[in-house]
Amino acid sequence: MKPINQQTLRQKMMAYRRSPLSFVLFLLVSLSALFTMAVLLFLIVYILIKGLPHLTPELFAWEYNSENVSMLPSIINTIFMTLLSLLIAAPIGIFAAIYLVEYAKRGNKVVKVIRITAETLSGIPSIVYGLFGMLFFVIALGWGNSILSGAFTLAIMILPLIIRTTEEALQSVPDLYREASFGLGAGRLRTVFRVVLPSAVPGILAGIILAIGRIVGETAALIYTAGTVAEVPSSLFSSARTLSVHMYNLSQEGLYFNQAYATAVVLLLVVICINSLSNFIAKRITKG
Numbered sequence: 528m529k530p531i532n533q534q535t536l537r538q539k540m541m542a543y544r545r546s547p548l549s550f551v552l553f554l555l556v557s558l559s560a561l562f563t564m565a566v567l568l569f570l571i572v573y574i575l576i577k578g579l580p581h582l583t584p585e586l587f588a589w590e591y592n593s594e595n596v597s598m599l600p601s602i603i604n605t606i607f608m609t610l611l612s613l614l615i616a617a618p619i620g621i622f623a624a625i626y627l628v629e630y631a632k633r634g635n636k637v638v639k640v641i642r643i644t645a646e647t648l649s650g651i652p653s654i655v656y657g658l659f660g661m662l663f664f665v666i667a668l669g670w671g672n673s674i675l676s677g678a679f680t681l682a683i684m685i686l687p688l689i690i691r692t693t694e695e696a697l698q699s700v701p702d703l704y705r706e707a708s709f710g711l712g713a714g715r716l717r718t719v720f721r722v723v724l725p726s727a728v729p730g731i732l733a734g735i736i737l738a739i740g741r742i743v744g745e746t747a748a749l750i751y752t753a754g755t756v757a758e759v760p761s762s763l764f765s766s767a768r769t770l771s772v773h774m775y776n777l778s779q780e781g782l783y784f785n786q787a788y789a790t791a792v793v794l795l796l797v798v799i800c801i802n803s804l805s806n807f808i809a810k811r812i813t814k815g
Contacts, residue, residue: 571795578792581785591757596786598793600759601773605797607760608678608753608769609742616682617735620689627690628697629719645687656684657748665752675763677753681745685738692734696727736805743798746771770794 585595623641631638660680670676700723708718724731754766755776768776774790777783 578788611678624693649687657751660752672754696730
């Protein structure tokens with residue numbers, strides 16, 4: 528085969544770029560990106576315009592009542608629910624992904640069953656998870672409407688997401704890293720935890736960030752499992768209301784639409800802060 532001249536290759540690339548089909552595809556991709564950015568900016572600006580004027584000190588009172596409809600207990604409950612759900616789901620999801628990628632043999636039927644199950648679970652509506660959580664955690668186990676029931680329900684919801692993203696992050700690590708570690712005499716366990724996992728941390732944290740977004744924005748499943756009590760829980764078996772449930776209840780009552788928009792602003796800020804903190808941790812771990 529004759530070698531291709533660089534000038535000829537450039538001419539072919541320029542001709543390809545100038546073709547009508549390439550221009551149309553480039554135009555469609557650019558318009559899609561601009562449309563996505565425009566929708567995101569519109570939502571953020573709309574929420575800020577509607578909610579910022581109604582952010583008052585009364586909304587951050589320690590105790591909730593019908594006069595101040597304080598969101599501070601819901602903020603604390605949201606943070607606590609997020610941490611507890613991740614504490615349950617993250618270790619299980621990460622270790623399951625490590626088994627699927629590093630230990631399970633290729634073509635194993637068990638691996639196929641686990642992946643099909645994870646993909647199926649990721650497509651189930653959240654209301655179905657809420658019904659399952661109510662029947663199993665609330666009624667069968669006798670936990671009642673509590674923050675523990677809500678956390679376990681959310682952990683089941685985000686588990687497929689963490690497994691899938693962690694699996695993709697581990698598969699993106701070059702096999703050369705593993706071979707070099709094995710060549711130096713390290714075992715599989717040391718290779719996984721000292722070589723593979725540190726390289727896959729950014730991808731794993733990306734999955735955890737997506738899971739946090741789903742936890743913070745979940746409403747239907749928590750209404751049936753965690754309850755709607757607007758106060759800081761005294762124990763894991765106390766009922767709790769998260770920010771999304773708080774905003775839903777305010778809008779449903781029909782008397783606090785302005786406060787619901789203000790809650791949406793705080794919810795947006797909480798998500799941004801959590802994502803920024805996760806990205807900061809990922810950069811520090813990667814540099815370390």
